[in-house]
Amino acid sequence: MIRTVDLKKTFAGRGQIVHAVDGVSAHIKPGEVVVIIGPSGSGKSTYLRCLNGLETLTSGKIFIDGVDLSNRKTDLNLVRREVGMVFQQFNLFPHKTVLENLVLAQMTVRKRKRAEAEAKGRELLKKVGIAEKEKEFPIRLSGGQQQRVAIARALAMDPKVMLFDEPTSALDPEMVGEVLEVMQQLAREGMTMVVVTHEMGFAREVADRVLFMDHGKLVEEGTPEHFFTEPREERAKAFLKQVL
Amino acid sequence: MVNTTKNVLPWRILTLVVLLMLGAGLWVATTKIDYTWRWKRVPQYFVYHAETMTNAPADGLVADIENLGEKTRIKFISETDDELFFEIDSTTLNVSIDEDLFEGDHIGSTFEWQAGPLVIGLWNTLWISAAASVLGLIIGMITGLCRVSNNTTLRDLSAIYVELIRGTPLLVQLFIFYFFLGTVLDIDRFVAGIFALAVFAGAYVAEIIRAGIQSIPKGQMEAARSLGMNVPQAMVYIILPQAFKRTLPPLAGQFISLIKDSSLVSVIAINDLTKSGREVITSTFATFEIWFVVALLYLVMTFALSQVISLVERRLAVSD
Ligand SMILES: Nc1ncnc2c1ncn2[C@@H]1O[C@H](COP(=O)(O)OP(=O)(O)OP(=O)(O)O)[C@@H](O)[C@H]1O
């Protein structure tokens, strides 16, 4: 589904070069739920953003469903509509109602009729449990509700893969659960997911595989059982000691 | 905040007292100088009852007078036996039946209400400002988008334009548009004036738009792109509507400025409100009155505009 080959992304800023992603090769299979963890600044977000072309790569290759993202001729917009993304800060469109947030891209990008797009939108809102808020503006929703709308918005495009970048980090603790529950349900339905998170409980229960990143490198990968009980690498051990 | 609920009435009264005292002071000052106020002369420069005189076109005879009520119809036969009919207001009838007339004799007049120079000037100021605003908004939008574009040439060109315009006085720009471009491209003074104002406003609008676009969090563009929208779609549906809301107050200020700045076109002999005011003064000597009236008219225009815009703002505030 997703394959990255020696992916590198460097930022040049103020005279120094940051190797945000430094040669990551990974393969994510259809229906797999992969959780990426690692210390702050290790390049998790940058890696994720490369996967839907929000960052241009410095070198390496990315294949999404066989399409080569690093090829200049690839139309990124065609790829992005197949790859849903959920951000830490929700990034809902504040000038649109909840339902409109879900309808807009369906109509402009997928060229669906309004009635069809609205039906799909309502169905997804019901699925994430906020059907009654469709006419509200995002600002009137709690953080957890906003994030669930953001997930529904991404799902409305019928993506083949969903990327989550710390979807619960901006939430008050009591709202984390409701968002994780929606994600868990998605995972059960067989959605291919790449999740950057600090929620170790989620990683342990839902992930098929855990990738551990540090300093832009993929340091260790394995099943949750393996990773949380007997990690090989010293850095992974040190990290786990801190967070668990 | 207990303070906000405190009684403001005494302070309002104080404001009123201060204003009254200022007014009284002005009044006393003007009585000291030898100035006769002639407010009565002002209204006729808004509208007046214009008289059109009907005179005999040739030597001849009044053959018949037919009273039609308000109007009177006169049949006139010239020496060369041409039959002519004139219609005039009955009260102004100046001839009688069978009277011999010489060429140029006054037969009667018609009266019509006509717009005076102040109304014509007001109208010119209004449409010049409106045309320049629309044009300036278009120029400003395009330039503003160029300012945030990825293309270096577009960015440079738009930056140069903005700097040139903001770094030179509007009055000088008007002269350049009128004397230089007007001559080279052979354009009308109205066109030159409107373009100068539009190009001037456009530079400021561009900066407002740029700031508005850049004030929208980066995540909005990223969210739009991550849904598969291309840049134009993201701009049209996501960024610009939000930017527009934020730029409305500064844009309003810009267009209010434009109405006031339009008074400068009077220097290239466009009959706007200011120039009309000056012309009326040369024939009435009611200098103080006319300038006060002109100021009031500008105030009415700018106030009306700011009311309209605050109405729009309240409409757009539903998502806050
Ligand atoms: N746009 C950018 N310009 C310059 N440097 C950047 C940019 N984005 C990220 N970086 C740098 O790249 C490195 C990796 O950042 P990234 O955001 O991917 O880390 P992360 O693992 O997501 O961290 P966190 O857990 O804090 O979100 C950091 O050192 C960061 O400073």
Ligand SMILES: [Mg+2]
């Ligand atoms: Mg991050």
